[in-house]
Amino acid sequence: MDTPPYARIVTEIRHRIATGELRAGDRVPSTRQLIQDWGVAMATATKALSTLRQEGLVRAVRGVGTVVADPSERPVPAREPRAGDLELNRERVVLAAVAVADTEGLPALSMRRVATELDVATMSLYRHVRNKDELVLLMADAVLRENALPAEPPPQWRAGLEITLRAQWATYRSHPWLAQVLSVTRPQVLPALLAHTEWTLRVLHGHGLDQGTMLYAHITAFSYVRGIAVNLAPEAEAEQDTGMTYDEWMSAEGEPALAALVGPGSFPVFQEIAAGGEFDLDLDRLFEFGLTRLLDGFAALLEPA
Incomplete structure (x- = not known):
């Protein structure tokens, strides 16, 4: 055989x-x-x-x-209780799925993969979730609850927006796959996601904005954080596949490719900046840089002269 x-x-x-x-x-x-x-x-x-x-x-x-x-x-021969020996429930299925996505990326997630992690039959999962699509939504709702918002926003709008946007960034940081799941044009109806929406609208409420402007402001802020976060999963996957960190990849491939493209006299401002050798892309710094400018822009909307 x-x-x-x-x-x-x-x-x-x-x-x-x-x-x-x-x-x-x-x-x-x-x-x-x-x-x-x-x-x-x-x-x-x-x-x-x-x-x-x-x-x-x-x-x-x-x-x-x-x-x-x-x-x-490594485990000793003496057998310890396996995950499959414990009673299966929806929470355990979701937690196992989150663990798979966190360590291996969303493409590796499947009902069979989660069943293997739990040491149970694949069909047993369908007693707790209808399909993979529902499982992914449950995963998103679960991880969005990890960085809980306070019961009440602070009186200052800027501090209030910082709380929810930093909480979102922290969640994306812990679960890079989440940015690939959430949508702006077809938003998922998730209790934890709606809690962030409600928080932002409460912060913006009472500053003279009409309803449409408040929603656009919320979507702009949400999209900013998600827009930076969409880089997290591809970078993690690239590092796993190549075995190189961002800095190592830039030294081995990125910089030589740029040097071959950028000849004498072309792109002079870029060459001047690159020659300084002081820039090092860091997504956390990028998030902080953009967050400050985003909130400065909101000040013009919420604190008109």
Whole structure:
């Protein structure tokens, strides 16, 4: 009987760990790398990594990917209760799905992948969520509740807007996939998301704005934070796939590509700034920079001369 493709991948990676080719802390191939290298489907690549995790040979690290586990951290033969031994409920399904998306990215999320994480049959999940689309919405609502807003906004509008926008940024930072889920043109009806909308409208209320202007102001502020956050997941995935941080990638590929494009006399202002060598893109700094300017602009609307 032929060995299943996922088992062949497991055997190969297990061998590389046993021989020391892959050491504790080393990144193992991501699901996308396995798909490319082995010509298998996403489900097969996911099952291979899940099997290695169940064996204790690898572990998922948020923002890094899957790495070889330290031998001292690997489970002992004595069996401990498995997740599947516990009573399954909607909360556990959602939490498991969030963990998968946090460590492996939203493309890796599937009902089968979550079932594997919980050590249960895939069909058992459908007693608690209708489908993957509903699961993703439940995930979004759950993580938006993590940075709870105070019961009442402060009296100053600027402080009030900072509270909700920083809470949103913190949530995106912890769960980079969230920015890919939320929509401005077709907003999801989520209690936690509506709480942020209500908070912003309460902050803006009473400053002489009409209803349409208040909503546009809210959407502008929400879109600003989400607009920066959409870069988080692609950067995390790129770092997992290439094994290079942003700085390492810029040194190895970005800067040489720019040097080949920018010749003498072309783009002079850009060349002058680049020659200074002082700029280092940091998304947290970008968020803070833009937030200050956004709120300065709102001051003209809310505090007219």
